[in-house]
Amino acid sequence: MSASFTDAQLAAFMDGSLADEALIDAIEAAINADAALAQRAEALAAGDDFAPLVRDAFAPLLDAPVPERLTAAIAPREADVIDLAAARAAKAPVLPVPANDTGRSNWRWPQFGAMAASLVLGVMIGGPLLKGGSGGPQADGLVLASADLTAMLDSAPSGQRTDLAALGEGEVVLTFRNADGQLCRQFMIDGAGGATSDALACAGANGDGWQIEAYGRRAAPAGEMKLAGGDAAPAVVAAVDAMIDSDPLIGADELAELGKK
Amino acid sequence: MNPDETARQALIALIPRLRRFARVLTGSIADADDVAQASLEKAMVNLDQYQPGTRLDAWVFRIARNHWVDDRRRAHNRMGHDDIGEMLDLAGEDGVTVVEASAEARMVRAAVDSLPPEQRDVVALVMLEELSYREAADMLGLPIGTVMSRLSRAKAALAKRMTAEGAVQ
Numbered sequence: 001m002s003a004s005f006t007d008a009q010l011a012a013f014m015d016g017s018l019a020d021e022a023l024i025d026a027i028e029a030a031i032n033a034d035a036a037l038a039q040r041a042e043a044l045a046a047g048d049d050f051a052p053l054v055r056d057a058f059a060p061l062l063d064a065p066v067p068e069r070l071t072a073a074i075a076p077r078e079a080d081v082i083d084l085a086a087a088r089a090a091k092a093p094v095l096p097v098p099a100n101d102t103g104r105s106n107w108r109w110p111q112f113g114a115m116a117a118s119l120v121l122g123v124m125i126g127g128p129l130l131k132g133g134s135g136g137p138q139a140d141g142l143v144l145a146s147a148d149l150t151a152m153l154d155s156a157p158s159g160q161r162t163d164l165a166a167l168g169e170g171e172v173v174l175t176f177r178n179a180d181g182q183l184c185r186q187f188m189i190d191g192a193g194g195a196t197s198d199a200l201a202c203a204g205a206n207g208d209g210w211q212i213e214a215y216g217r218r219a220a221p222a223g224e225m226k227l228a229g230g231d232a233a234p235a236v237v238a239a240v241d242a243m244i245d246s247d248p249l250i251g252a253d254e255l256a257e258l259g260k261k
Numbered sequence: 262m263n264p265d266e267t268a269r270q271a272l273i274a275l276i277p278r279l280r281r282f283a284r285v286l287t288g289s290i291a292d293a294d295d296v297a298q299a300s301l302e303k304a305m306v307n308l309d310q311y312q313p314g315t316r317l318d319a320w321v322f323r324i325a326r327n328h329w330v331d332d333r334r335r336a337h338n339r340m341g342h343d344d345i346g347e348m349l350d351l352a353g354e355d356g357v358t359v360v361e362a363s364a365e366a367r368m369v370r371a372a373v374d375s376l377p378p379e380q381r382d383v384v385a386l387v388m389l390e391e392l393s394y395r396e397a398a399d400m401l402g403l404p405i406g407t408v409m410s411r412l413s414r415a416k417a418a419l420a421k422r423m424t425a426e427g428a429v430q
Contacts (some may be wrong), residue, residue, distance in 0.1 A: 014409065016416025024410050031406030038405050042394060050419050051388040057369035058389060061281040069293055070280070073301040074272050 005030065005037075009042055014045035072234060151187050153201055153210050155260075157254055164189065173232065175254050177246040178202060183261045184213070186240050188232065198236040200243070203261045214239030268308055271317050278390070282322055285385040287327050292354045296332070297405035300325035302304060322390070323400050326382070333378075372422040383408055 005013075005027055012018040013027045031038045152162040152170050162171045167189060174186040184202040189198060196218040201210040216233025249257050271387035276297065283300075303324050304311075311320050373384055386397040387408070394412075398405040 013413050016413045016420060018413065019417075024413060027411035028406040031409060032404035038394070040407075041409060048388065048416075050416055051391075053365075053369050053423075054373060054384065054388050054419075057366040057373070058281050058285065060366070061284055062277040064277070064280075066280070070276050070294065070297055070301060071273060073298045074269050074305050076266075076269070161417075207294050 002033065010041045011044040011046060014041055015049070064149060069231070075234075149189075150210060153187065155258060158248075158250060167191065173177075173198075175249040175257070176240075176244045177249075177257075178243040179245040183257055185210075186232065186236060188218075198232040200236050200239045202243070213243065265308060268311065268317070269305070272321065275318055275321060276301070278318065279321060279325060282385050283325055283329070283388065284371060285287050285381055285389060286326060286378070288381075292329075296325050296329050298419060299328050299332075303328065316401060318390070319392070319396065322386070326400070329414050369419075369423070372426075376415055376418055376423065380411050380418070383412045384415050387412055 009018065009023065010027065010238055013024060018024055018027075027041075031041055049235055073246060146164070146167065148162075148164040148167060151169065152164065152172065156162050156170075156172055158172045158175055160171065162170045162172075168191040170187055170189045172185050172187045176182050182202045182204075186198065186200045187237045189197045189199070198216050198218060199212055202214050203209075214236045216235035218231060218233055279297045279300065280290075280293055283296040284290055286295045287296060300321060304321050307324075311317065373381065376384065382401055384395060386392045386400065387394065392400070394405050394408050398408045401408065
């Protein structure tokens, strides 16, 4: 069968100069059925005139700066928690370490995420932000204990900068309900020290405050103000994606929902 | 360095080529970066499925292409084609403004973008990434003759368009 195509035909097939569509189909079918013919065709392929042009045309992409979200996508998983060490070194007093802490490198979201978040939040922002949860690493036990932050979550509309006193400035980025009907709010804190953090909190079932569901520190350069949630810490974005079960609540709807949280 | 860290470094080095590959597939830099981000995240999560000794780049490109194909099936409201020139002009924050000087390069990109998706696949893999026909066929799950005929038709379409625009004689 392979003998039924000439070298010229096969070479034209390989370099794209064969105009006869039926012949292209016939050669394709024959090559698919005959490995020896595939080898013969490859051997007849001349240099590719187009490849250098196409490579040059797309070459600028290889030299372009890589967006931060792409490098962040493969950041080590422990990045959120590693901050703890730096913060601890920089700041006394030393935090209590959970009795069952067998080494930070083994921590993973979500089992220990909330506990790590409480430690990091507490250290990074410099105060007892959270209460409860002394029994172990359950996310359920972690409740916000900062009055300024609680007030912001209770009543501030999305997009409004809120002064959090010693904590810095905060802003709610997104409000929605989760599958259980709980009101959840993603927010950011521009810490007094220049670091920006993101977190997701959901209203407790019994009106017992806001519980932290996820927390992360931004990789963005210190001091860079961003009003949108698009650059939020990946752990928080992932948690929002996993939990969101309503359209984002905005405007009058948001305030009404906050009133009956 | 532990094996995960080694793989992570290799993935970081791969990002520019992954963006280029995704840009050719999607026709838009915004979609390309979405695809690149999703495939890097999937690669990290599934690192244990990567077979050491095989090509990491091919493994990641396969993840990227599968993601894009699934994504394309799910959502029809993708971005229209754009050119990378605007993106590069925006990339001047560090003081190095990259000026897209070459009209020919822009025209070649437009010609590639005008190809049907199945032809862009083989252009990206064989022309740009320089995979062999066999490697490309394995990645795409196609017989080798079909890869060859798709590239043949892609070359014919590029030649037609470039001749019309005066890029090649």
